[in-house]
Amino acid sequence: MGWRLIRVYTILVYLFMFLPIAVVVLLSFNANQFGSFPMTGLSTRWFEVLWNNDAIMRAFRTSIVLGLMTAVISTVLGVLASLALVRYQIPSRNMITTLLIAPILVPEVVLAVALLLFLNFLDIGKSFTLLLAGHVIFTLPFVILVVQARLVSIRRDVEEAALSLGASPMQTFLKITLPQLMPAVAAGGLFAFTISFDDITGTLFWKPGGIETVPTQIFSMLRNSISPEINALGTVIIVLTVGLPLIGAALARRLATKSGG
Amino acid sequence: MSIEQREARQPWILLAPALTAIVMLLIVPLVFIVVYSFWLKSAAGADTPGFFLDNWQEALTDPFYRDILLNTLKIAAITTLVCALLGYPAAFFIARSQGNKVVLLVLLMLPFWISYIIRTMSWINILGVSGALNSAMIWLGIINEPIQMLYNETTVILGLVHFLLPFMVLNIFVSLDGIDTNLEDAASSLGATRWQGFLQVTLPLSLPGLAAGGLLCFVLSAGTYITPVILGGPRDAMFANLVYEAIIRQLNWPLGSALSLLLLVVLGVLVIIYNRYLGMAQLAKGLG
Numbered sequence: 001m002g003w004r005l006i007r008v009y010t011i012l013v014y015l016f017m018f019l020p021i022a023v024v025v026l027l028s029f030n031a032n033q034f035g036s037f038p039m040t041g042l043s044t045r046w047f048e049v050l051w052n053n054d055a056i057m058r059a060f061r062t063s064i065v066l067g068l069m070t071a072v073i074s075t076v077l078g079v080l081a082s083l084a085l086v087r088y089q090i091p092s093r094n095m096i097t098t099l100l101i102a103p104i105l106v107p108e109v110v111l112a113v114a115l116l117l118f119l120n121f122l123d124i125g126k127s128f129t130l131l132l133a134g135h136v137i138f139t140l141p142f143v144i145l146v147v148q149a150r151l152v153s154i155r156r157d158v159e160e161a162a163l164s165l166g167a168s169p170m171q172t173f174l175k176i177t178l179p180q181l182m183p184a185v186a187a188g189g190l191f192a193f194t195i196s197f198d199d200i201t202g203t204l205f206w207k208p209g210g211i212e213t214v215p216t217q218i219f220s221m222l223r224n225s226i227s228p229e230i231n232a233l234g235t236v237i238i239v240l241t242v243g244l245p246l247i248g249a250a251l252a253r254r255l256a257t258k259s260g261g
Numbered sequence: 262m263s264i265e266q267r268e269a270r271q272p273w274i275l276l277a278p279a280l281t282a283i284v285m286l287l288i289v290p291l292v293f294i295v296v297y298s299f300w301l302k303s304a305a306g307a308d309t310p311g312f313f314l315d316n317w318q319e320a321l322t323d324p325f326y327r328d329i330l331l332n333t334l335k336i337a338a339i340t341t342l343v344c345a346l347l348g349y350p351a352a353f354f355i356a357r358s359q360g361n362k363v364v365l366l367v368l369l370m371l372p373f374w375i376s377y378i379i380r381t382m383s384w385i386n387i388l389g390v391s392g393a394l395n396s397a398m399i400w401l402g403i404i405n406e407p408i409q410m411l412y413n414e415t416t417v418i419l420g421l422v423h424f425l426l427p428f429m430v431l432n433i434f435v436s437l438d439g440i441d442t443n444l445e446d447a448a449s450s451l452g453a454t455r456w457q458g459f460l461q462v463t464l465p466l467s468l469p470g471l472a473a474g475g476l477l478c479f480v481l482s483a484g485t486y487i488t489p490v491i492l493g494g495p496r497d498a499m500f501a502n503l504v505y506e507a508i509i510r511q512l513n514w515p516l517g518s519a520l521s522l523l524l525l526v527v528l529g530v531l532v533i534i535y536n537r538y539l540g541m542a543q544l545a546k547g548l549g
Contacts, residue, residue, distance in 0.1 A: 002456075076278070084272035099283055099288075107484025107528055113521040137282060219491075226389065242374055245374065
């Protein structure tokens with residue numbers, strides 16, 4: 001009896017999480033010219049409008065370039081730091097861990113203000129460089145947490161076996177450690193990209209005039225009330241951020257089972 | 262250099278890039294805005310360096326700032342409470358369900374991957390004047406004219422709960438999942454009812470997860486900028502909106518620095534209390 005109640009409660013919680021998102025997808029196919037209820041039919045016209053909107057396409061390109069650069073830098077820094085934390089006994093390790101995840105603990109607005117004012121003092125004003133620096137520092141802790149969690153599960157003895165069989169440390173790293181590390185690297189990179197692609201608060205403080213990322217573009221479009229175009233854009237983003245990783249994970253599993261036998 | 266010395270240096274070489282980035286892009290900038298908060302804004306040109314208490318006096322004594330700070334903390338507290346009430350049973354269900362645990366967890370994490378701004382604005386489709394709820398109520402004949410349900414404190418809290426709930430559920434799940442179910446069986450074999458067993462065994466053991474989720478929800482909602490702008494009305498500004506106003510619109514960087522630091526200190530005290538009693542490890546567990 002109690003259990004059934006908890007089950008119903010949980011279903012309601014999941015509905016609460018997903019219903020608004022489902023409505024975004026539903027309305028993006030709405031034929032009604034105001035894009036609101038009642039729906040008069042299904043149409044893909046809002047996706048065409050979206051495709052022909054130069055500002056949105058520019059924002060997409062900016063977000064993707066920024067996200068990729070952030071992912072590469074954060075993942076390199078994060079994997080190196082995680083290796084040090086997992087593989088070595090370091091004194092004051094707790095303090096270093098706290099320092100490395102500090103950007104999560106500082107409210108994003110404060111981080112945004114501090115970085116803006118300090119880099120401006122160093123003559124780096126609002127620019128792509130400032131955006132990149134901000135996104136790296138903001139994503140780095142997440143990458144470190146994800147990569148560390150994966151690294152713990154990699155066993156050391158295979159490396160030790162390679163070393164004892166005469167492989168050099170470099171060979172061991174390239175042939176043994178790195179392949180085992182790849183899932184962690186991929187997970188960290190994907191995580192950094194997604195967070196960067198999604199970031200808005202910091203981005204609003206750091207972006208120079210004229211440059212928009214996808215979230216800031218949506219934000220400025222929302223000022224004139226919600227349009228069906230925004231719902232269509234939302235659908236595209238949902239497909240990109242949920243669909244692609246799921247397909248990627250499925251493919252990876254498929255490949256793994258194939259090569260595994 | 263001996264092999265031992267080299268071994269001892271290796272982790273520091275690996276850590277150097279990340280630590281340098283954090284120090285140069287976070288720690289030094291934070292120290293810098295501490296200094297900056299004592300400067301004075303000039304009417305034209307560069308701000309005046311020095312040691313002036315004006316900004317701090319304004320930030321700490323102006324009732325306008327104090328009211329918004331208190332209101333921000335209130336909204337964060339309500340959001341955290343609602344997240345805990347919605348999240349605990351759900352986390353309990355996931356942790357104790359047979360088999361499809363992974364699917365439930367992945368589903369829960371999905372919204373986390375979906376753009377924050379899309380999720381926030383999605384409520385306009387539901388609650389707006391021409392949104393789903395109004396259309397449904399008119400169709401059912403409950404109301405004749407659409408009513409404005411958006412742009413108030415409740416919708417700000419609603420948006421925040423929708424954004425932060427996965428964090429809460431995940432943290433509670435992590436600690437519930439780590440509890441040995443034999444403990445509950447032992448309690449019931451010793452004569453406790455299931456409810457007693459839950460209250461006296463499971464709930465206390467899951468408190469670290471609840472606390473970690475609570476801290477995350479509180480800190481993230483108290484620092485939020487976007488949600489009140491999209492889902493709140495003109496009177497629902499939160500503290501981060503004041504910071505944005507001072508820094509970006511009025512270009513009053515010294516005052517903006519003082520306001521940011523005020524927010525940092527208030528939330529920092531909470532993090533320090535949390536760290537003191539529970540440690541950062543629990544938080545890392547829930548995030549990883």
